[in-house]
Amino acid sequence: MIRVQASGNERLPLDLCTALRRSHGVRTMVALTASEDVFPRSLRGSAVRAPMRRASLCSEPRAERRSAPPSGTIGGDALLALHLNAAVSPLFTEDGELIDVRGRHRFVGGMSFLDSLVLAPTQESDRSNIVEYVVELERADDISAFRGVLSASLEAAQLDARVAAPVELSLLRAEVVARSVEQSRSRLLVGAVATGLLVSAVGLVGSSFRRQEMGRRRVLGASQAWLVILVSTEAVLAAGVGSVLGATSSVSFLASRGDALPAPDTVASGVVFVVIVTLLGAVVPALVSAAVDPAKALRVP
Amino acid sequence: MPSDAVGGIRLTRVTFGYSSGADPVVDDLSVSVNPGESLALVGESGSGKSTLLYLMGLFLRPTSGELTVFGTNPWNYGDRYRSSLRSSRVGFVFQDACLDERRSILDNVLEPTLYRSTRSPSAADDAAKLLRDLGVTSPMTRRPTQLSGGQMQRVALARALAGEPVVVLADEPTGNLDLRTRQLVVDALFGHVKTGAILVIATHDLELAALSTQQVRIS
Ligand SMILES: Nc1ncnc2c1ncn2[C@@H]1O[C@H](COP(=O)(O)OP(=O)(O)O)[C@@H](O)[C@H]1O
Ligand SMILES: [Mg+2]
Numbered sequence: 001m002i003r004v005q006a007s008g009n010e011r012l013p014l015d016l017c018t019a020l021r022r023s024h025g026v027r028t029m030v031a032l033t034a035s036e037d038v039f040p041r042s043l044r045g046s047a048v049r050a051p052m053r054r055a056s057l058c059s060e061p062r063a064e065r066r067s068a069p070p071s072g073t074i075g076g077d078a079l080l081a082l083h084l085n086a087a088v089s090p091l092f093t094e095d096g097e098l099i100d101v102r103g104r105h106r107f108v109g110g111m112s113f114l115d116s117l118v119l120a121p122t123q124e125s126d127r128s129n130i131v132e133y134v135v136e137l138e139r140a141d142d143i144s145a146f147r148g149v150l151s152a153s154l155e156a157a158q159l160d161a162r163v164a165a166p167v168e169l170s171l172l173r174a175e176v177v178a179r180s181v182e183q184s185r186s187r188l189l190v191g192a193v194a195t196g197l198l199v200s201a202v203g204l205v206g207s208s209f210r211r212q213e214m215g216r217r218r219v220l221g222a223s224q225a226w227l228v229i230l231v232s233t234e235a236v237l238a239a240g241v242g243s244v245l246g247a248t249s250s251v252s253f254l255a256s257r258g259d260a261l262p263a264p265d266t267v268a269s270g271v272v273f274v275v276i277v278t279l280l281g282a283v284v285p286a287l288v289s290a291a292v293d294p295a296k297a298l299r300v301p
Numbered sequence: 302m303p304s305d306a307v308g309g310i311r312l313t314r315v316t317f318g319y320s321s322g323a324d325p326v327v328d329d330l331s332v333s334v335n336p337g338e339s340l341a342l343v344g345e346s347g348s349g350k351s352t353l354l355y356l357m358g359l360f361l362r363p364t365s366g367e368l369t370v371f372g373t374n375p376w377n378y379g380d381r382y383r384s385s386l387r388s389s390r391v392g393f394v395f396q397d398a399c400l401d402e403r404r405s406i407l408d409n410v411l412e413p414t415l416y417r418s419t420r421s422p423s424a425a426d427d428a429a430k431l432l433r434d435l436g437v438t439s440p441m442t443r444r445p446t447q448l449s450g451g452q453m454q455r456v457a458l459a460r461a462l463a464g465e466p467v468v469v470l471a472d473e474p475t476g477n478l479d480l481r482t483r484q485l486v487v488d489a490l491f492g493h494v495k496t497g498a499i500l501v502i503a504t505h506d507l508e509l510a511a512l513s514t515q516q517v518r519i520s
Contacts, residue, residue: 216399219358220460221388221416224380295355298399 195274196281199235203285207231214289215297224290231286232279239278243271306336306390306467308372309499310357315366317356325364326352332517336467339491339500341510344519350503351472353519357501358391358470359383370468388416392461392469394490396476398453400445400460406432407441410460417464424463431459436485451482458486462493469493471502475509487512 207214214227222230247267254262311333318325326349334340342350355361356368359375367374371390375383387393392413400409410428414420421427429441435455445453454474461469471490475483491512494500502509510516 212399213401216401217412217416218384219360219387219393219399220413221384221391223384223416226384226416293360294358295351295360298395298397 192273192277195277199239199278199281200284203231203235203282204288207285207289210289211292211297214292215294218292218294219298227290227292228286231289232282235278235282235285236275239275240271243274247271306371306497306499308369309333309335309338310468310501311367311369312356312363313367313369315356315363315368317352317361317364319352321364327356327363327519329366330517331366332515334499334501334515336497336499337494338515339494339502339513341513341516342501342503342519343505343507343510343516346505348519350505350519353517354470354472354501354503357468358393359387384416385418388413389418389464390467392464392466394454394458394461394469394471394474394486396473398445398450398457400453400456402444402446404444405442406437406439406445406448406456409445409456410463412460413464428459428463431463432456435459435489450477451479454478454482454486458489462489465496466498468499469501471500471504473504473506474502475504475506 217227217230218224247270251262251267313331315327315330316325317327330353332340342353344350352361356363357370359370362376368376370386375386400406401412404412407425407428410432411424414424432441432455435458437452437455437459439448439452445456448456458474461471469490474486474490478486487509490500490502500513502513504510
């Protein structure tokens with residue numbers, strides 16, 4: 001395989017792609033992106049809903065495609081880390097035509113990969129953020145010749161892209177997994193902090209509405225520890241019920257669309273995670289509730 | 302029968318102010334109440350009756366002087382000690398009934414049992430009986446919002462008396478009640494004193510104050 005590393009939003013122009021494909025029997029071309037914006041929503045799970053339709057890398061006009069589907073030029077082991085929940089924008093050809101991107105899903109390490117991915121260049125206006133193309137040739141012995149041609153073409157097209165060393169598919173897959181794991185880790189962290197802050201904020205607002213109640217409980221004999229336990233338990237119950245409901249409805253939504261489903265342990269750990277973060281986030285509101293001054297809370301104005 | 306209240310409530314030269322700069326609301330006050338006695342705190346509005354009651358209810362801590370309840374200074378112990386004293390030995394009645402509107406009247410009466418370490422198996426039956434004795438005729442499952450002000454105050458009274466507390470603290474308990482309910486509340490409170498309990502009432506109702514063993518005028 002050949003890797004082409006493009007800086008930022010560099011896209012391979014249509015005619016270049018077409019020329020390369022024609023001259024070198026390109027089997028597969030995959031774009032690796034730092035974000036998922038590049039892939040259309042229809043890509044997710046589409047293989048399940050529709051018979052797999054293959055289009056060529058650099059899409060021919062629609063009429064031509066219709067006349068000869070499926071094109072045999074694309075296939076094999078192309079892969080892509082795809083985040084199921086990512087917001088994605090449509091993918092267009094340079095003619096402004098929406099490209100039909102279809103693939104077969106496969107799960108590796110909690111992520112969805114696509115086999116037989118078909119991809120086309122995107123419009124200038126599209127936020128593609130493609131950082132790398134991977135090209136697989138039909139014959140491995142063509143690689144060095146192809147690299148030369150590709151480099152020359154990129155240079156001629158004045159693209160800020162360079163051809164990297166050939167890679168093994170397994171190494172590439174490992175790299176993509178690692179990249180995705182890192183990305184989801186940092187997202188998880190951001191999510192955790194956001195969830196914690198949200199729980200605290202909601203809890204604080206809630207505790208200000210419940211001053212009277214907390215004051216009454218204190219007067220009737222609730223200790224501060226009792227109130228802390230009350231508020232945290234309520235938060236955890238709400239988070240538990242909420243995240244189970246949320247997980248159930250999103251899984252059934254995915255299922256109804258025929259999308260690939262996340263592994264059960266991924267869902268379960270998500271629920272546990274939300275509950276733990278909620279417990280942490282509930283600490284501040286719980287302490288605030290427990291510190292209520294019963295004399296003030298009960299005073300009839 | 303209320304359990305032992307030996308030592309009563311004793312305030313020795315107690316001073317309290319909400320802020321250190323301002324004049325104290327309670328200034329160098331000494332007073333004590335023993336089991337089987339009642340104490341009326343009388344004075345104009347804003348004179349500090351509620352404040353004194355909150356000091357006895359252990360919500361406020363004296364700035365200086367000593368307060369003992371049943372012979373010990375509760376401020377030498379932690380929040381758990383003071384809370385358990387409140388939940389199992391003190392009953393509170395307020396001018397405003399302060400009920401939980403989301404729960405039935407029976408559950409309101411039983412609320413203090415939530416905070417106790419033990420709950421008698423007959424608590425619910427006792428609470429229902431007490432509600433009936435106090436003239437609450439609505440079904441026990443009603444919410445307080447469906448009751449009249451007088452009925453709500455009866456429920457609050459039942460909540461205060463249900464655990465047979467040795468101390469009852471009442472803040473303007475007859476504040477805005479009709480005559481019949483007022484009489485019922487007065488009878489119930491002073492009837493409870495006869496069982497050996499301590500009653501402290503903050504009130505500007507001089508008739509009510511006259512029924513008490515002792516009166517303290519606050520200015
Ligand atoms: N939480 C508080 N902070 C500051 N001052 C208060 C507070 N509560 C009451 N006070 C003041 O303390 C004084 C006594 O109030 P209070 O004990 O409610 O009197 P009473 O019950 O006799 O009407 C009043 O001047 C009141 O303004
Ligand atoms: Mg008052």
